[in-house]
Amino acid sequence: AQKVTQAQTEISVVEKEDVTLDCVYETRDTTYYLFWYKQPPSGELVFLIRRNSFDEQNEISGRYSWNFQKSTSSFNFTITASQVVDSAVYFCALSEALAGGGADGLTFGKGTHLIIQP
Amino acid sequence: DGGITQSPKYLFRKEGQNVTLSCEQNLNHDAMYWYRQDPGQGLRLIYYSQIVNDFQKGDIAEGYSVSREKKESFPLTVTSAQKNPTAFYLCASSILSFGTGSGLGNSGANVLTFGAGSRLTVL
Numbered sequence: 261a262q263k264v265t266q267a268q269t270e271i272s273v274v275e276k277e278d279v280t281l282d283c284v285y286e287t288r289d290t291t292y293y294l295f296w297y298k299q300p301p302s303g304e305l306v307f308l309i310r311r312n313s314f315d316e317q318n319e320i321s322g323r324y325s326w327n328f329q330k331s332t333s334s335f336n337f338t339i340t341a342s343q344v345v346d347s348a349v350y351f352c353a354l355s356e357a358l359a360g361g362g363a364d365g366l367t368f369g370k371g372t373h374l375i376i377q378p
Numbered sequence: 379d380g381g382i383t384q385s386p387k388y389l390f391r392k393e394g395q396n397v398t399l400s401c402e403q404n405l406n407h408d409a410m411y412w413y414r415q416d417p418g419q420g421l422r423l424i425y426y427s428q429i430v431n432d433f434q435k436g437d438i439a440e441g442y443s444v445s446r447e448k449k450e451s452f453p454l455t456v457t458s459a460q461k462n463p464t465a466f467y468l469c470a471s472s473i474l475s476f477g478t479g480s481g482l483g484n485s486g487a488n489v490l491t492f493g494a495g496s497r498l499t500v501l
Binding site: 266269293295297306307355357364367368370371 | 418
């Protein structure tokens with residue numbers, strides 16, 4: 261069975277601070293995919309990034325960066341120089357490659373509520 | 379613009395009543411999903427469908443029903459059998475991949491696109 265754990269329920273930082281959101285996953289598959297989504301107060305989830313299990317290169321996109329470490333089954337997300345607009349709930353999710361193909365959705369963590377104070 | 383439309387945004391229901399949440403997409407996606415979100419609980423999969431006239435139960439299907447008569451539409455009915463229906467409901471869709479291996483064209487790699495959600499409150 262697959263599982264995603266986001267141990268940080270809520271994080272509050274002052275604007276311009278760096279912040280890291282933790283994500284630990286469990287899966288028996290060797291081929292899997294990891295995702296991060298952002299949920300602003302409007303409610304709609306916004307896709308941020310997808311990584312496959314064979315690509316452990318860290319990725320940077322502007323102020324966002326992701327650290328994927330298979331050795332610790334973690335896929336952490338760092339926001340550099342945080343801004344008030346970054347305030348949202350952030351979800352980490354996992355998907356396994358199905359032997360017969362197709363798609364059966366993502367397994368989500370419980371989310372981390374990030375509050376950026378001005 | 380392509381996207382997913384969920385309606386209504388807010389819905390109130392009396393105990394014992396069935397209610398249907400609408401989800402329509404114009405992304406030409408084959409797969410559609412319903413998730414339930416409760417405070418502090420993340421998203422849990424209710425039902426999903428990969429093709430028209432076919433759907434599968436997710437982790438918490440009891441008390442819910444769905445239909446997939448058209449590719450664009452995947453309505454969710456919250457029945458009176460659902461004991462705790464007050465929640466935020468999110469519909470999503472994705473392309474469908476049948477490849478194997480680690481590439482992004484393979485099953486499991488599909489990015490889900492979400493609607494804005496429907497908030498159901500039972501009075």
